[in-house]
Amino acid sequence: MQTVIAFIIIFGSLVFFHELGHFLFAKRAGIMVREFAIGMGPKIFGMTKGETLYTIRLLPLGGYVRMAGDDMDAVELQAGYRVGIILNENEEAVKIYLNQSVTHPNIVFLEVERADLEKDLFIEGYDEEERLVRYKVSRNAILVENGNELMIAPVDRQFNSKTVGQRAMAIFAGPLFNFILAFIVLAALGLMRGVPVxxxxxxxxxxxxxxxxxxxxxxxxxxxxxxxxxxxxxxxxxxxxxxxxxxxxxxxxxxxxxxxxxxxxxxxxxxxxxxxxxxxxxPLEQNPIKAVVFGATQTWDYTVLIIELLGKLVTGQFSIDALSGPVGIYKATETVAQHGIFNLMNWAALLSINLGIMNLLPLPALDGGRLLFFGLEALRGKPVDRQKEGMVHFVGIVLLMVLMVVVTWNDIQRFFF
Missing domain, CATH: 2.30.42.10 (PDZ domain)
Structure with missing residues (x-):
């Protein structure tokens, strides 16, 4: 049970800080964040605050920040749609019900003729008296379909409307925060345990x-x-x-x-x-200034060590059989946890750096792969076709899943057979 708790706390913290980096820099750039999720799969807890849904999901194998315009979540109101609109005191649509019956004292029903929920923000259509009417749509309007609510995302709040630099920083911030977390943990370790002489x-x-x-x-x-x-x-x-x-x-x-x-x-x-x-x-010594320096130098040393091991893996000096997935990390955490909190803190920092480096690799579906496409966009002066980029990332996800299965199977054979 102790190992389970330690694993959940460590892995949850790594994922949380990683996604927090994406979240904070996305918000800083003015991007709407639809969901901040820890874990994958079915939702076991959710809370909406402002325009963001915060969730904890069943499988503790990662997390994500879902940004408006970055996942094809745009909703188009096609001609012929029947919608119910609730207006505010300024005659702006603040809630739009799609294809469902709703009772509300201030609701107006329209058969949509034209609509733009991203740029010009309006709905035009025929009301129940067959009159052509036009309403302005609030920037914070909510779309409701089958009981599910979704805030509209004006084009200036969407991921792809931002500059290359802003988008790149929102993606790079995830791995960056893993390095920051490692520095904080190692500096705290130096303060609590002491700094090696x-x-x-x-x-x-x-x-x-x-x-x-x-x-x-x-x-x-x-x-x-x-x-x-x-x-x-x-x-x-x-x-x-x-x-x-x-x-x-x-x-x-x-x-x-x-x-x-x-x-x-x-x-x-x-x-x-x-x-x-x-x-x-x-020997160890207690010195707050040296503890901060220790956090920085140790983070750097671990970073160099992991990069060197990656180099050996690429050149064949390091076998893929030595790689570990979630099972291997769990077993290693079990061993480290037996040697006390200080060793566990050091292990958590090492894992955080490893997660940051792995995500920066220029591979499809990883943060580094997306940064590579941003670099190409900056050089070409125009973005790569989104469908082609999406296909590359899809193939990358499939290959990463295959690699995960292989690594996990190796872990199972190593520890249980």
């Missing part, structure tokens, strides 16, 4: 570890390994990790005296390969 100082030695067996003690300062100067903890850990099973000569400063220790790093194996480990812990 840069110097190669030993804070603690694990019992029965190679370091303990060699006589290393807390407070030792490593100055060299195999004659090579060691000036930072990263140099210390890097040298140890790169030499599993190899005899290493450590020189440590112990109360002003140089002490020589021979240590053979234990060999540790995981999916990424094997590395050395001697069983020492790094």
């Amino acid at each position: 840069a110097e190669p100082i030993i804070d603690d030695v694990m019992p029965n570890s190679p370091a303990a067996q060699a006589g290393m003690i807390p407070g030792d300062i490593v100055t060299s390994i195999n004659g090579q100067p060691i000036d930072s903890w990263n140099e210390l850990s890097g040298t140890v990790q790169q030499n599993p099973g190899e005899d290493l000569s450590f020189i440590v400063d112990r109360d002003g005296q140089n002490v020589v220790l021979m240590i053979t790093p234990a060999t540790v194996k995981d999916e990424a390969g094997e590395y050395g480990q001697i069983g020492i812990l790094r």
Whole structure:
């Protein structure tokens, strides 16, 4: 149960921040946001506030921000439609009922002759006395069909009416907010737990570890390994990790005296390969400024690491079998959760960065794919045909679904068989 809660909180937070980026920059550009959804599939909770429907959906596998004009949601009133119109005190249509019987003291029925609900905002038609009448439509008018309400979207409130820059920023903001979330989590981690000290100082030695067996003690300062100067903890850990099973000569400063220790790093194996480990812990310090710097540098380091792994995947140095889907992420979360809240926070930040990078890949159906089309539009001076772009994204969605099935099947085989 603990793992389920941790998974829902982490994954929900990543999706929420991602969609919040889209939402805020869409609103900033004046785009109408019809729905802000967490999860996919059937709706289990919904609340309308202003012009946006906020929903939680059954499958915790993502989310979306539905923008006006971005999903072919426009409603056209064709000639011959019978509609019921409710007018406000300025004789503007504020609610339009489509093809249904409605009783209301101020309702007017029309057989539509002409209508424009995007640009000129009017309805023209014949009333019950066969007179041709014309009414202005409010910018916030509501269309009602079979009990479902939909606010009209004037053309200036639609996604595709905005500049390339505004549309690109509304899309880019999703991944951007994943990086911001990672920075916030890692900075908070630095404040709560402390920031790792840069110097190669030993804070603690694990019992029965190679370091303990060699006589290393807390407070030792490593100055060299195999004659090579060691000036930072990263140099210390890097040298140890790169030499599993190899005899290493450590020189440590112990109360002003140089002490020589021979240590053979234990060999540790995981999916990424094997590395050395001697069983020492790094000291931490409480410093708010350094915590903020730690959040930024760690976010950058994780970003570079993930990009490097992607490069290895593209060049064949990293097998697709090592990729994980929702099942693999759940199992990893279960393992991390057993090691405390700090490790869980670090894991959440890593996942957030990973989500941001994955969405920026220039692949159809992803944010990066859409940004690629915006780039082409900026170069050509005109947008790519929407039908062609839609077909490319559709193919991309199909391929991503196939990849998800393959990765999930690999996860199931790895963990349950």
